[in-house]
Amino acid sequence: MIAIFAAMDRRDLLRAAVAAPAAGLAVPLTAATGAEAATTAGSRDIDAESPRFAIAVLPDTQYLFDADSADPAPLRETFRYLLQQRSDTNIVFMTHLGDVTEHGTAQELSLAGRTFRDIDGRVPYSVLAGNHDIPGGTDQRGRTPYLDVFGPDRFSRTPTFLEATADGYNSAHLVRAGGRQWLILALDWRISDSGLAWAQGVIDRHARIPVIVTTHDLAYADDAGRAYLSGHGTRLWDRLINRNDQIFLTLNGHYWPPGRATMRNAAGHDVHVHIANYQDRYYGGAGMIRLYHFDLARNVIDVETFAPWFLARDPRRRTPLEAETIELTGDVDRFSVDIDFDARFAGFAPPVLPAPRPAAQVVDRHTTAYWRFDSAGQAVTDGATVRDLTGHGNDLVVRRLANSNADTLRLSPEHHAGAPAHASLYFDGGKSPDRGAILQTGPDAAINSEKFLNGYTIETFVKLPEPFTGDHAWMGILSWEGRSGDAGKKSGYSPLEPTCSLNLSPERFLQYVVYSEIGDVNPTSWSHALPIGRWMHVAIVNDGRHTAVWVDGSRIARNPAREARGIATLGRPFTIGATSWDLAYGQGFYGWIGDTRITGRPLDPARFLPAGHF
Structure with missing residues (x-):
């Protein structure tokens, strides 16, 4: 977390100027065989065709992996919850929004990597680098302890893993849920021009698939929960999000308080910009998770935010701070987003309607x-x-x-x-x-x-x-x-x-x-x-x-x-x-x-x- 930017003019922050295409497409590091046809790891636990499914969002966990004060217990309980509830809730994917650790040291990242083993091969997920995980510079910074632990090699055998940039800091994941595919981009907190060109190439190669962009720094919020693009977020908007109608949802951490906004892209369609970060809450957020419940039948995404670590406690023994942090119910923590999915995606993926059926197919002797x-x-x-x-x-x-x-x-x-x-x-x-x-x-x-x-x-x-x-x-x-x-x-x-x-x-x-x-x-x-x-x-x-x-x-x-x-x-x-x-x-x-x-x-x-x- 860094200091929140001073308030800027909203029109400047939300401007939608179209910049020239980024150049220098990076060669994909690896691609999972059959990723486009795959569902998810452990697909037996989920229903990829059901119109109702959930994507879990895990924001900044840096205070749980902070030198000698580290405590992975809250995150282990979050992972235990995801494993227990995966089938009932139809949780198809989890995405981490960066700042896994506080200092990005080999020791902190090693402990985080061991903790994430709880869900390796059991819940497909993505992780991206935040400013506390890596030194400065763009995704061209070279090898780091973060990359050793959370680089593409960790995900390459996961059916949802699609590909990564040659530098290893940006990755793409293809998830099947709701009877269709969803592309999730996990972008470095300071993506380079070549990284943006790679992201554009991935979108172009999957031109009929809706896209969720996850990154660490894109928007911040005021105390009322209104979100505004940050300086880096404006660059991402101008160079990638605004010009690609497939992107309908963005998720980022980094800043607190949490917030959200609905922006209009160059095609005239809504893009939902959400900030999730709870490191300022009791116990560094206590591994708090946010679930995005997609309901394609009702055309809505229902969002809830809670801490499984406190939820698992005996209610009679919860402290006051634990009790008040179990679940957050403010307008930026528990809300619904109305989306007519067919209409929103019609520009790049018009619904395929069945052909007319002749009368002979629906008429019988009765x-x-x-x-x-x-x-x-x-x-x-x-x-x-x-x-x-x-x-x-x-x-x-x-x-x-x-x-x-x-x-x-x-x-x-x-x-x-x-x-x-x-x-x-x-x-x-x-x-x-x-x-x-x-x-x-x-x-x-x-x-x-x-x-x-x-x-x-x-x-x-x-x-x-x-x-x-x-x-x-x-x-x-x-x-x-x-x-x-x-x-x-x-x-x-x-x-x-x-x-x-x-x-x-x-x-x-x-x-x-x-x-x-x-x-x-x-x-x-x-x-x-x-x-x-x-x-x-x-x-x-x-x-x-x-x-x-x-x-x-x-x-x-x-x-x-x-x-x-x-x-x-x-x-x-x-x-x-x-x-x-x-x-x-x-x-x-x-x-x-x-x-x-x-x-x-x-x-x-x-x-x-x-x-x-x-």
């Missing part, structure tokens, strides 16, 4: 009807037909409601990633004025009278607009027309409501109401509040006795236990885009609807339309 909106020449003008691709004749005919114009219904290329068809319909329905569009089966369609006594599965893809504006309470997604009273049902809300409908409440809860063909019952299922702005798959499954609604492959909670056998259809049309009341339609759906399939038997989630894409 399929009652299947509609999609990607047929060549498909029209959505009034009177246009959308064919039932099962060949059963349940074709849909387009009709706009009163107060509706051509834009009330239109074809859209938007679609769920797991939808067989790469198209959908956009409905601009609403209550005021009454407007919308519907697609209905003809008067002689077999599905109008189908009872489904042996069970059924109804599937559709839905997306609600963002922002979700206007009054769309109780808008219908799909339904069977026909008054429940005409079916002889007396148990429901009103004899004028249809016998089967899927609707959206004012709180955006799904509501599935069905009047059973057998008996006078109308069990209703309710979902949670649906999100806006993203596609969802909805499935309604009846096993011949009970009905359950599923959203994105997950069974919702509010599915009634009452038996419901079949659907009390009355020979009237099946409808997409609205729910009737007393056989009339006054309000249409608002949003997108994609492929819709009805199967005459219950399906398990593995057989849903987007199977494998939840």
Whole structure:
């Protein structure tokens, strides 16, 4: 740790000038065979395909390796924690941010090296040189005790190790996690021009892989936790980070207090700049670890900071200083970073979407009807037909409601990633004025009278607009027309409501109401509040006795236990885009609807339309 720089003008610190490329690419010292295809050392302990994984960050440990006052016990406990929790937490990698030792002596580094043996071959990791680990100068300083202990030879047999600079002070690591690869650069605290050229070359050779830059000195923070680039950090920003859109996260130690900032790179995208250093805390930080929990399903990185050494103590015997240092919960120590990973990485690694699947792949002898909106020449003008691709004749005919114009219904290329068809319909329905569009089966369609006594599965893809504006309470997604009273049902809300409908409440809860063909019952299922702005798959499954609604492959909670056998259809049309009341339609759906399939038997989630894409 050195003195914090005097405050500088923020615009100067965060400037994004583009400098000329560095020259003199260093020859890689070594490269692990098959590194790009490897997962991690000890891969049996982790799930490299899970969308949830963690990267451990270990900042300055210098006071634990300080001449004759050294005490590696806290770090040994941190390593023990990583080994114990690696599988449950899915910890795929650990990176040290420099200043392993206080003076960089052979004695200190030897003790540190012996301590790190606890995780050698068991947790893949990187280490980089801080100013306390090596003498002055750039990474061209030559051989040092640090390099003897933490040089490339230590990592060369680790599957995640990719390569290092010829000088040995900079290294690259390729980690597989979340079903993709991640490149981690561990850069010397004073990287040379040739080192920067090497780093650029590594990025260029892995042009579709997101990059995390780790180094010792890049940014410092004020007392409020706001991060600013240091002098050396500005050089790294201008020469490497700003111009490479693949770099989305930087991690450094060196300075305290910890802090963070979000900067905008030359491509106009966010780069998250984080400082982690706790050597000023009790017991030199006590081997405090920071875990970055990546959740690609939720598009977030959840960050926590804690000291396993104190966590392992008997709570009744912890001293006050130990108790207050177990876990740090300030805004710069425990926080979440929202990242739409697909969108953030789209510029260099656009998501690979599955190709459209032909109808033959999703239709079998049990399929009652299947509609999609990607047929060549498909029209959505009034009177246009959308064919039932099962060949059963349940074709849909387009009709706009009163107060509706051509834009009330239109074809859209938007679609769920797991939808067989790469198209959908956009409905601009609403209550005021009454407007919308519907697609209905003809008067002689077999599905109008189908009872489904042996069970059924109804599937559709839905997306609600963002922002979700206007009054769309109780808008219908799909339904069977026909008054429940005409079916002889007396148990429901009103004899004028249809016998089967899927609707959206004012709180955006799904509501599935069905009047059973057998008996006078109308069990209703309710979902949670649906999100806006993203596609969802909805499935309604009846096993011949009970009905359950599923959203994105997950069974919702509010599915009634009452038996419901079949659907009390009355020979009237099946409808997409609205729910009737007393056989009339006054309000249409608002949003997108994609492929819709009805199967005459219950399906398990593995057989849903987007199977494998939840």
